[in-house]
Amino acid sequence: MDESGSARARGNGTTPRPRLEDVAARVGLSTASVSLVLRGVPGPSERTRDRVLKAADALGYRPDRNASLLARRRSRLLGVMVDIHSPFHAELVEHLHTAAQQVGYDLVLSTQTRTRGEQTAVETLLAFRSEALILLGPTAPAAALTALGRTTPVIAVGRRVASVDVDVVRTADEDGVGQIVDHLAGLGHRSIAYVDGGKDVIATDRRCGYRAAMRHNGLEAHIRVLRGDSTEKAGETAARRLLGSGDLPTAVVAYNDQSAIGLLAALGRAGIAVPGAVSVAGYDDDTLSRLGCFDLTTVSQNAEEQARHAVTAAVERLDGGRTAFREIVLAPRLIARGTTAAVS
Amino acid sequence: MDESGSARARGNGTTPRPRLEDVAARVGLSTASVSLVLRGVPGPSERTRDRVLKAADALGYRPDRNASLLARRRSRLLGVMVDIHSPFHAELVEHLHTAAQQVGYDLVLSTQTRTRGEQTAVETLLAFRSEALILLGPTAPAAALTALGRTTPVIAVGRRVASVDVDVVRTADEDGVGQIVDHLAGLGHRSIAYVDGGKDVIATDRRCGYRAAMRHNGLEAHIRVLRGDSTEKAGETAARRLLGSGDLPTAVVAYNDQSAIGLLAALGRAGIAVPGAVSVAGYDDDTLSRLGCFDLTTVSQNAEEQARHAVTAAVERLDGGRTAFREIVLAPRLIARGTTAAVS
DNA sequence: ACCAGCATCTAAAGCGCTTTAAGCTGCGTC
DNA sequence: GACGCAGCTTAAAGCGCTTTAGATGCTGGT
Numbered sequence: 221m222d223e224s225g226s227a228r229a230r231g232n233g234t235t236p237r238p239r240l241e242d243v244a245a246r247v248g249l250s251t252a253s254v255s256l257v258l259r260g261v262p263g264p265s266e267r268t269r270d271r272v273l274k275a276a277d278a279l280g281y282r283p284d285r286n287a288s289l290l291a292r293r294r295s296r297l298l299g300v301m302v303d304i305h306s307p308f309h310a311e312l313v314e315h316l317h318t319a320a321q322q323v324g325y326d327l328v329l330s331t332q333t334r335t336r337g338e339q340t341a342v343e344t345l346l347a348f349r350s351e352a353l354i355l356l357g358p359t360a361p362a363a364a365l366t367a368l369g370r371t372t373p374v375i376a377v378g379r380r381v382a383s384v385d386v387d388v389v390r391t392a393d394e395d396g397v398g399q400i401v402d403h404l405a406g407l408g409h410r411s412i413a414y415v416d417g418g419k420d421v422i423a424t425d426r427r428c429g430y431r432a433a434m435r436h437n438g439l440e441a442h443i444r445v446l447r448g449d450s451t452e453k454a455g456e457t458a459a460r461r462l463l464g465s466g467d468l469p470t471a472v473v474a475y476n477d478q479s480a481i482g483l484l485a486a487l488g489r490a491g492i493a494v495p496g497a498v499s500v501a502g503y504d505d506d507t508l509s510r511l512g513c514f515d516l517t518t519v520s521q522n523a524e525e526q527a528r529h530a531v532t533a534a535v536e537r538l539d540g541g542r543t544a545f546r547e548i549v550l551a552p553r554l555i556a557r558g559t560t561a562a563v564s
Numbered sequence: 565m566d567e568s569g570s571a572r573a574r575g576n577g578t579t580p581r582p583r584l585e586d587v588a589a590r591v592g593l594s595t596a597s598v599s600l601v602l603r604g605v606p607g608p609s610e611r612t613r614d615r616v617l618k619a620a621d622a623l624g625y626r627p628d629r630n631a632s633l634l635a636r637r638r639s640r641l642l643g644v645m646v647d648i649h650s651p652f653h654a655e656l657v658e659h660l661h662t663a664a665q666q667v668g669y670d671l672v673l674s675t676q677t678r679t680r681g682e683q684t685a686v687e688t689l690l691a692f693r694s695e696a697l698i699l700l701g702p703t704a705p706a707a708a709l710t711a712l713g714r715t716t717p718v719i720a721v722g723r724r725v726a727s728v729d730v731d732v733v734r735t736a737d738e739d740g741v742g743q744i745v746d747h748l749a750g751l752g753h754r755s756i757a758y759v760d761g762g763k764d765v766i767a768t769d770r771r772c773g774y775r776a777a778m779r780h781n782g783l784e785a786h787i788r789v790l791r792g793d794s795t796e797k798a799g800e801t802a803a804r805r806l807l808g809s810g811d812l813p814t815a816v817v818a819y820n821d822q823s824a825i826g827l828l829a830a831l832g833r834a835g836i837a838v839p840g841a842v843s844v845a846g847y848d849d850d851t852l853s854r855l856g857c858f859d860l861t862t863v864s865q866n867a868e869e870q871a872r873h874a875v876t877a878a879v880e881r882l883d884g885g886r887t888a889f890r891e892i893v894l895a896p897r898l899i900a901r902g903t904t905a906a907v908s
Numbered sequence: 909a910c911c912a913g914c915a916t917c918t919a920a921a922g923c924g925c926t927t928t929a930a931g932c933t934g935c936g937t938c
Numbered sequence: 939g940a941c942g943c944a945g946c947t948t949a950a951a952g953c954g955c956t957t958t959a960g961a962t963g964c965t966g967g968t
Contacts (some may be wrong), residue, residue: 251948282687284693286631287924295630314678314680329674330673349630456856482855513800583954595956596957599956600956607917609916612916612917633955
């Protein structure tokens, strides 16, 4: 029954997936030739190529990535850690995919969640033999990242890292928030509050940016920071607190767009006109913020460019022989939309 | 310099990652023993365990997943296809992680995006040797899924599939939308519009659910379906169209929460009171819908339960010897919140 | 003294692929 | 006819791990 004589029964009824050897047997060639053909390496004759391709197709052959990764010394895999709840990360991932593909790398994703720490996510990526790690908005302490960076190229995206062992691609967050504050101040606002994003580095930078810009605009007395995090809920809570305080500012800057959306919705529900009574601004230029119904003034981080730079940084380390630390800081760009207006 | 005599220089300065052999050499044992210890297989003595563990730790050894997958016949990997832009998928993934972990499986994620089709995503998962595929809301035609299902266990989550070759875990969408319509009809609404979700199976089911429920409530004459898709933008566009038509319904049901949020925001901006003038309902019970500032009436799909069932279904096929098709249909649950109210 | 029986440990054969050196043609040359 | 040289193909040695059959060294029983 089995022409090749190599019985590979499985008992449970399913057929084992075809191997290189199976397609080789089918065309009477060695696995070496088949491998060559399938990877498009020059060498095999036209006739051989044809036959192999046809046979592989007929068998539904699909190379086993793991085996091939193991055999090549390289995996050509970039590990990406994302927060699956973040719309901004979603966008980055999208662009990372195309950027990686262009340079012949593949992506393996791992997500941290409420129940799954960064550490676990990174372990997973490493276990898959990622050659480099692209960490989106990591919150781990610099020391931990440094340790990681010494064994594997690490590219931190979106945040500053005080270490020469990890590359960084980010936008100048302080400056970005500064632009917003300047924009609002320029519209005549003086009482500008800020909804914080938490304790991590990114949040710290933005908060500092806010403080600095307020001082710079002579509004030191109006500095007002409300506790928050990166979720819509944070914006909502902050709005409630502002409303309850009886001292509504004329403008509120949020840590990110998600938080700003929360603000927007809560203010709207309370009957506060935006931007009539209060101006609101976010950060990230998420897809949502662009929607006409939110039309949120925000700051663009240019996801595509950051993704491209991140992949480039990884490839430079892996294939370009770069060993020197590299930090790429992109200029954030204010996107003035409909939620900010001159103070009345 | 190299005590063990096995020179593994790399030239580029980086040290190759330690292998089983390295830790074996360090404690003067065979790789077999080390492998046993590291996987917690009974056999090795207490003393040996200790020494191996210490050595592995000292070397920073990290097993190479690929190699071990290759050596075991099994990969213990479940491939998950997600839409990285969907908040509902994000929730599912979270629960899938914990469910998989409990039964000793790992997840590999692959995302389809605007620029990356389902086909590609699945290819990736298969290339990683996933033993089963969990597809979240696949839009591929049943025939394609069937073909896939014949070679690999496939679990489609969230949608009906007319095929006995793929397992299905979903909620009764028709019923879910029906519950919403009934709820609204019970509140006295007659003019209830629906914002569609597209052409795929899930969207079709929900649309049919709407139509059926309208008829069932004697509101056939009020059936009104607006074109849309699964994004916030769809809701926004639909709102604009409704406002422009001069014939505002008293209630609008959206395909999903994202669309509903778009509706909500656009109506709010236009000064239409929700639920005062118009009631709005969504579907999915996303994190966002639970927020006080949106407080959206919706239908819960119970992500956690679906995730658990999906993993169970996969494991039953893989380890339980099940070969018969299985469809698990969960009952959707209406979550009446603040965006729906009695018609005035 | 000998062997059964146990607790430990290891040699060696893969897993499905890549890669390199060597092999085999057949051809034109001198 | 020996030689060199393309052009194509393949044998075989891994990649880092798991796994199985079997080796080894004990114990205690007879």
